[in-house]
Amino acid sequence: MLKILRDLLRYNREFLAGAILLSIILVMVALSFVSPYDEGVMFAAAPDMPPSLEHWFGTTSRGQDVFWEMTGALRNTLAFGVLVAVISRMIALVVGMVSGYLGGKADQVIMAFNDTIGALPHIPILLLVYFVLRNQMSWVILAVVASLLGWSYDSRLIRSVALSLRHREFTRHAVFSGMRISQILIREHLPYVVPIIFFTAMNNLIWAIGLEVTLSILGFLDINRPSVGGMIYWANAHSAMVSGIWWWIAFPMIFVVMLFLGLFMLAMSINEYIDPRSRLARMGA
C-alpha cells in the first residue's frame, strides 16, 4: 500500500498535485481542532483588518479571524460532502448492481423508481425539508436527505455496466459454478464497478459541496455554524465587496476551488491506477 502510494506520488503528476492540494485542505481541517477562537463567537478580533502577520487572512466585519474561521468552515463542509458521498454511493451501488444483474421486470420497476428520484428538483425539496423540520434540522439530517436525492444518476450508470456484465461469459461461468448472487456481485462484478464508483464519488462530493455552499449562501443552513457557503453569506450580508473587504470572499473561494481541483485530480489518477485498461490506454496500447 505504502509502496503504491510512493510510486503514484513519484510517477503520476496528477496524483501529486491532487495530493498536495488535498493535504493543504486536510491540514486546515486538522488545525480547526486547535483553533484559538471559539466558533461562532463574534468580535473576538479587531474587525475589518486586512491580511497581516497577526491575522494571516485578515478579519471579517464580524470580528472573526478569516484563517481560523476558514479551518472550521472547511471541516464542516467536507464532513457534509463526505457523508453525502458515502451514503449515496452505497445506495447507488446496491440499486445499480442489483437492478442490472436481475434485469427484466425487476430492472424496469427499479429503474422507474430511480428515474422518478432523478427527475425531482433537489433544491426545492431540500428547502421544503428545511422548512418542515426547521427546529430539528441539523446538517446530518440534511446530508441524509441530500444523499437520498443524489444517487439516481450514478445508479443508472452502474446499472448499465452491470447489465453488460450480466451477459459476459465469466458471469455465466460463475452462475454455473454455483456462486450465489451476492458472491457474484461482490467478487466478480464489484471490481469492475469500483473505478466508476471512485469517479462518481468525486462528482458526487463536488455536487454535495456545491449544494451545501448554495444552501448556506442563501442562508438556509445554520448560519452560526461556520461553513464555506456561510462565510460567503455573511460577507454578502455585510456588503464585503462594496466596502473593499475582499479577503472575506476571496479566501473561501480559493479554498473551494482547491478542494474541487484536488478531488478531481486524485480521483482521476486513482481511477487510472485501479483500472488496468485505462493504464494501458495511457501507455498507448
Next chain:
Amino acid sequence: MQQAPAGQVAVVTEPEPTQNTLTIDRLKAYYINEHYGVKREIRAVDDISLVVRRNEIYGLAGESSSGKTSLIKTLAGAIRPPMRVIGGSVTFNFGDESVDVYRQPDRMRAARWRHLSYIMQGSMNVLNPVRRVKHSFRDFAQRHMDRHDFQQRLEAHLRRLQLDPGVLEAFPHQLSGGMRQRLAIALATICEPEFIVADEPTTALDVLVQQDVLALIKEVQQRLKSSVVFVTHDMSVHAAITDRLGIMYAGRLVEEGPTAQIFAQPQHPYTAHLIDSLPRIGDLRIRKSLPGRPPALFDPPSGCRFHPRCPLAIERCHWESPEMLPSKTNGRVACHRAGEAEVA
C-alpha cells in the same frame, strides 16, 4: 443396404455398460417469448432422450440453430428465462449419488464444478478481465476443494496442462487466446469432475492450437475417466475425438451411434449429407449443398422435420414423425427410410 462387414467396424473405447453417467428422458425445453400478446414457442430441445456412459466422449453435431447449445445448457441446468423446461427429466449419476437436475436443485448446486463442469462457448472469456487469473480460480474452484493444499494442486494441475504457474499472476488480457483456452480447460478440470460439458471449445482457435486443445481434452478425459459431452459443428473434430456421436436437426436427435460406424454407414439422410459435405484428399467432386434452410423452430414442419429438404422423402414423412428406433449400426435413428441414404 447390406450389413457392414465386421472388419470395417473400428474398435471404440469400450465403455462400462452398467454405468450411465447421464440419462436424458424425453426432454423438452422451449424458449417462450411473449411480445404484445403474440406468444411464440421456440422448440430448441424437443423430445430428446439419450444416455452418456462413463468414460466416453459423446459428440453432438448439427448445423447452426439445430439446438446443440440449447440441449447442453438444459442438461447442465444452465438455462435462464425465456427458456424453460416443458417436460422430461435429466438425471446425472455421479458414482455414489444420482441427481435430478430440475427436481433436486440443491443437490445440483452442490454437484456443480465438483462433479459437473462446463467449458463454455467462447470460453476464452470466462476469466474476469479485471481480476488476476488466480482470483478467478479461487472464486470458481476453491469452494469445492480442500483449502490448504489448493495452491499446490493448482500449480501441479497447470504444469500437467503445460501451463506455467506464473500465468496465475497475470490478467487475462496479458495472455494469448490459446493460453486462455487452456486455462478455461484447466478451470473446468481442476476439481476432477465426473462429467464435463464442452461447448465448441476449439471453434475460435487456429488449426494447430485446435490440435493441442483436442489432445488436452482427450488426455484429461482419459486420466480422470470422466464423461465428456462435446459439441461442435465441425465433423472432422468429431471424427478425431468422440466415441459416440449424436446428430441433431431442428431441435431433435435424428441419429446416434458409435462415431466410426456413423461415418462408415450413416443411416439418416441428413447424416449422410453432413458426412458427404466433408472434403477428402484427392476427391475433386463439387459438393452439393442441401437445398433450403433449417426450419424455423417456432413453426417446425409437420411429420419428420427434415422432410422438406430430404431427397428420400415419401408421403408418410409429411404426416408421421419417425420414432428413434435401433439402427443397424448399434445406434438409433429416427427415419422412415433409415439406411437408404448413400454416401458418394
